[in-house]
Amino acid sequence: MKSQQPTAGARLPFAAAEQAYAAHIHFMNIQLAKATNMLNQDFTYVTGVISNDGARTIRGLEVTLEFRDPFDQVVLRETEQLIGARAAPLAGGARRDFQLTFEHVPAEWNQQYPAVHLTGLILE
Numbered sequence: 484m485k486s487q488q489p490t491a492g493a494r495l496p497f498a499a500a501e502q503a504y505a506a507h508i509h510f511m512n513i514q515l516a517k518a519t520n521m522l523n524q525d526f527t528y529v530t531g532v533i534s535n536d537g538a539r540t541i542r543g544l545e546v547t548l549e550f551r552d553p554f555d556q557v558v559l560r561e562t563e564q565l566i567g568a569r570a571a572p573l574a575g576g577a578r579r580d581f582q583l584t585f586e587h588v589p590a591e592w593n594q595q596y597p598a599v600h601l602t603g604l605i606l607e
Contacts, residue, residue: 494545494562494602494603495543495544495545495564495602495603495604495605496603496604496605497545497601497602497603497604500606501603501604501605501606504537504539504604504606505601505604507535507536507537507539508533508534508535508536508537508541508544508601508604509533509534509536510531510532510533510534510546510599511531511532511534512530512531512532513529513530513531513596513599514529514530514531515527515528515529515596516528516530524586525586525588526584526585526586527584527585527588528582528583528584528585529548529582529583529585529596529597530580530581530582530583531580531581531599532578532579532580532581533565533566533573533578533579533580533581534577534578535573535574535575535576535577535578536575536576537575538575538576539575539606539607540572540573540574540575540606540607541566541572541573541604541605541606541607542566542572542605542606542607543564543566543567543568543603543604543605544564544565544566544567544573544601544603544604544605545562545563545564545565545601545602545603545604546562546563546565546599546600546601546602547560547561547562547563547599547600547602548560548561548562548563548583548597548598548599548600549597549598549600550585550588550589550592550593550597551592551593551595551597551598552589552591552592552593553591553593558588558589558591558592559585559587559588559589559592559597561583561585562602563583564603565581565583566579572607
C-alpha cells in the first residue's frame with residue numbers, strides 16, 4: 484500500500500475508518516505554560532502525551548484545539564499536525580510527548596485548558 488502523506492497545508496483524512504480507530508487514541512497529561520520573551524511577546528504552550536492504544540501504526544495525526552472565553556464561546560480554533568512527514572510514525576501501544584506553541588491567544592480566553600479534538604488521521 485502506498486503511503487498517503489499529505490501536501491503542506493492539506494487536511495488529513497478523517498472518514499469512517501479513521502473515526503473508528505480514533506477510540507484507540509488518547510491525549511493525557513495536558514499542561515499549559517505561558518512565557519514572555521525579551522521582545523515582550525507572550526507565548527502559550529500546550530504539552531501532553533499522545534497514546535496509541537490500538538494495534539495499528541499512526542503515520543499522520545491532526546488535532547484541532549479550541550480556546551474558549553468565560554461564556555464558553557470559542558475565541559481561538561487552531562488545527563495542528565502532531566505526527567506528520569517530519570515525525571516518526573507512532574506504533575500501536577506506544578506513547579509520545581507533544582508540545583504546541585501559540586503566539587496570539589486572545590485576551591478573552593478563560594485561561595482553562597483548550598479542548599483537544601482529533602480531526603485527521605493516517606494509519607498504516
